[in-house]
Structure formats: C-alpha cells, structure tokens
C-alpha cells in the first residue's frame with residue numbers, strides 16, 4: 001500500500017544504447033499499466049550516464065517507439081547526462097560523511113576476485129582504510145548483512161551486498177557516474193513511488209536500497225518482471241541483437257507483451273485499435289497475474 005496522501009509516480013528508464021525490443025517493451029508496458037491502473041503519473045527518464053555506450057539517435061528512436069505504442073509519458077523527459085553535477089554532489093555528501101571512499105585499484109588488481117551477481121568483481125576492500133591515495137573510482141561502504149525488501153511480484157527478496165559484491169562503485173574510474181547512484185538520486189528527486197522493471201535488475205535493488213539509506217532518501221516499492229528469453233534461453237537484449245520494435249506492429253507487439261505478462265486480451269479486444277487494447281489492459285491490470293516462473297529467488301508471494 002502507498003502511504004496515505006501519496007500519489008503513485010512510476011517511471012520507465014531506458015538506457016539509449018539501442019532501440020526498444022520485445023524485452024524492453026515488457027518493462028515499459030508493465031510500468032505504464034501499473035501507473036495508469038493506480039491513476040498515477042508515468043515518467044520517462046533517459047539513462048545515458050554511460051555516455052560512450054549511448055547515443056542521441058537511440059534516444060530519439062525510443063521516444064518515437066513509445067509514441068507509436070501509445071505509451072504516453074507525463075511531463076518533460078529527464079536526461080541523466082545533463083545532471084552530472086547533481087550526482088557528484090550526492091557522492092560528495094557520502095564522502096564527507098565517510099560512507100564512500102576513493103579507490104585506487106585498477107581492473108587488473110581485481111581480476112582474480114570472484115564475480116558478483118551483476119557480473120562485476122567482488123571488491124576485497126583494499127582501499128577501504130587507505131588515505132591520500134589517487135582515487136580512480138569511488139565506492140560505497142557496504143555494511144555486512146542482508147538487505148531485504150518486499151517485491152510486489154516475487155515477495156521477500158534478500159541479498160547480502162557486502163558478501164556478494166563488497167563495496168561497490170558509485171563513481172567510475174572513467175569519470176562517469178555509476179548507474180546505481182544516478183538511479184537512486186533521480187528516483188528520489190522525481191518522487192518515484194513505484195519501480196516496475198525487469199528481473200535482470202533484481203540484484204541491483206539491494207545496492208540501491210543501501211545508497212538510499214546512506215543518502216537518507218525514501219525507498220520506493222519494487223516489482224520485478226520475468227525476462228523475455230530468445231530461442232537459446234538468453235535474455236533478449238541489444239547485445240544479443242534483439243530486433244527493434246516496428247511502429248507499424250504496435251498492436252500485435254502489445255498483444256504479445258500482454259500475453260507474456262499474464263494478461264491475454266480477449267479476441268474481440270485484439271481486433272480493436274491500439275488505444276482500445278490499452279484501455280482494456282489498464283482496466284484489467286493486476287500484478288498478481290504476472291508469472292514469476294523463471295525468476296530465481298524462491299521467495300513466496302504474499
């Protein structure tokens with residue numbers, strides 16, 4: 001339940017490294033439906049902090065694709081690459097309070113460390129108590145112990161971030177803000193109450209909660225969605241060359257995404273136009289119907 005007097009604010013936050021595909025449509029559509037079904041706002045945020053991997057062309061394409069799908073956002077589009085100073089100020093606040101520290105380790109120094117759940121190397125804490133070193137990256141001091149949260153699709157989810165990843169990166173050695181910090185700062189700044197996104201980000205959530213606590217920011221509610229897999233069982237992604245959504249396929253792509261999300265539209269609705277399909281989906285949206293099979297947590301749904 002949202003706290004009384006709080007109105008729902010959701011968001012879709014694509015990284016413009018390529019066009020939307022059937023996998024990203026599932027996250028866009030579910031977050032849009034959940035916001036609209038709650039009578040809430042739905043914000044669009046372009047997450048281009050990883051400047052070398054992002055492009056303006058991809059960002060323009062994403063906006064056009066969402067328009068063709070009828071997924072209209074509220075207010076201005078937020079663009080993260082224009083907000084570096086805000087993220088830097090958040091980092092500085094953590095450093096001043098001793099909650100983040102500079103790290104001089106190179107990728108090479110860490111290559112023998114085990115992999116964390118997000119594919120980064122677990123950090124052994126080498127620079128934790130060193131001072132006066134030339135900082136390359138900046139890391140959050142991750143307190144030991146489980147960080148748990150209630151997921152609206154999965155139930156209780158918990159991860160010991162310190163054991164999994166160690167002190168993780170807030171500011172990258174190449175000079176760019178890390179995804180985790182930018183997301184937390186913007187979710188709070190934009191008053192986001194509900195994050196609905198793919199389960200590929202499930203292990204990011206406890207990291208984001210640790211940053212929220214360190215910055216004394218509110219924690220949104222979370223819902224993580226099953227991932228669309230290709231014929232080889234791999235997650236559809238730009239890296240696996242998932243085909244881009246085509247504007248002239250909007251209705252059939254929406255039907256496919258709704259079926260995937262456990263909301264198959266009746267035949268007569270399928271034959272209707274795109275907006276009637278979306279109206280039907282808003283009226284019938286219920287997260288309880290979203291399948292959780294294939295998302296590894298083992299947590300009971302509450």
Ligand code: GLU
Nearest residue numbers: 013014015047183197201
């Ligand atoms: N920008 C992230 C991505 O495209 C999503 C971030 C989020 O939803 O928190 O994978």
